[in-house]
Amino acid sequence: MVEQSDRAPLLDWEEIPSTRVPEQRRDLSPTGRRALGSTAPGTGWSSSPGATAVSVAVNEQVFEAAPEPACWTGIQKKEEDSSPELRDWGSSSSSSSPKIPQWEEKDQILAVFVVAFDTRSGNMVEWCLPQDVDLEGVEFKSMASGSHRISSDFIYFRKGSYFGLACFANMPVESELERGARMKSVGILSPSYTLLYRYMHFLENQVRHQLEAPGHYSQLEAFYEDKKAVLPTGNGTVNSHQPVYCLQMINKCMHPEMKITHPAGCMSQFIKFFGEQIIILWKFALLRKRILIFSPPPVGVVCYRVYCCCCLANVSIPGIGVSVPEFRPFFYINVADIEALETEVSYVACTTEKIFEEKKDLYDIYVDNQNVKTHHDNLQPLLRINTADRDKYRKLSEQRQVLLYSQEVDGDCNGSEEDLFILFFMEQNNRIFQMLLEVSSSQDKTLTEEHMRAMGLDPQGDRTFLMDLLEVYGIDVMLVIDNPCCP
Structure with a gap:
């Protein structure tokens, strides 16, 4: 929670500018937004139709991009005095370093x-x-x-x-x-x-x-x-031609910001809270399952867990995820949202109402505290943590420790745990889908144990996960790995 001040309400509020916001600004469409290079939906933008995908070349690679990347960094709120005049609302400071092209969204309060x-x-x-x-x-x-x-x-x-x-x-x-x-x-x-x-x-x-x-x-x-925002007219879209930018450091624009006021950052808290269970949530997120997180109030920190779950499914390979259900963040829900959830095939949400646990037709995965469970028999094998899962979590923990050490000893502030966390799972996802695409384009289309190990998966423990992944994403390969449990 934000630490409250004793100052007067009007004087005590200020907008917190991003530490890497550029001087240039551009009009942004409120519809069809996704993070640059990411095919994971639900990352902060409305899902209205009308967004035209574009491509941007970065380091000799081509990434598909929606018209509006939203770049961000930083986790700690500045405690600076702001001017009380109303005319200063919306003022922002730009970064002193012009090396990384960035964008700033315009205020759109409806x-x-x-x-x-x-x-x-x-x-x-x-x-x-x-x-x-x-x-x-x-x-x-x-x-x-x-x-x-x-x-x-x-x-x-x-x-x-x-x-x-x-x-x-x-x-x-x-x-x-x-x-x-x-x-x-x-x-x-x-x-x-x-x-x-x-x-x-x-x-x-x-x-x-x-x-x-x-x-x-x-x-x-x-x-x-x-x-106040200018609401879209007609079919709900805004007709505007968005520019395409070449990024020097694409990892700084791969995900939108959901600012947290805790100095440790929401990703850090997410990792500490779930531990190895993060890998289980990662698999369900990649499979576009309906994930419901229960917690008693306060619900603010749980909303950040919803955001973190959405960040697990980012993929930057063109074409991947286009035909799969959109992974939508609903954040806090209650019984009034039951009708809306009945038509959703993929989402992440949180609630304080225990009655949702009984409504099993509304979710696939139910998370109560650190307990992740499912009522679907075919998803039960995905709840077991295997050797490859532990190896992933160990690598993530090691990378975090290296980052924290460099920040503490060397004063390196170029990276954040948010960047590390999201890019770690994006690289995992990219590795898996790149290998699957290569195998599917080969003549025999045979997926072997060597392929699975190269993807960072357990040939036996991740068999069910991989079969579900192939079905969800419609990738045509032949899985020939023997299951030792079967005669």
């Missing part, structure tokens, strides 16, 4: 709202801008079930094709009508979640302000007028 808990009516939207915006269900998404037991939280969620961030606070009051507690959330909607972190500090202070001085919305009104 709605601002305040949700309150009423002892008679339950959760309700107390105020919003614009007044005609469809916020059905937001009152439950922005105030997680069970939040009455905690003092504060932040929640990422999905509303249709848009993303939201809300900050919740619970303040004791001497009021019989409110039953001794006043609970509210202040949130925003945007076409993308990659910039929502910028406003977390502001939303935290605004929800505190709403608790202490209910009914005063002038600061929220000014914020919305400054940040």
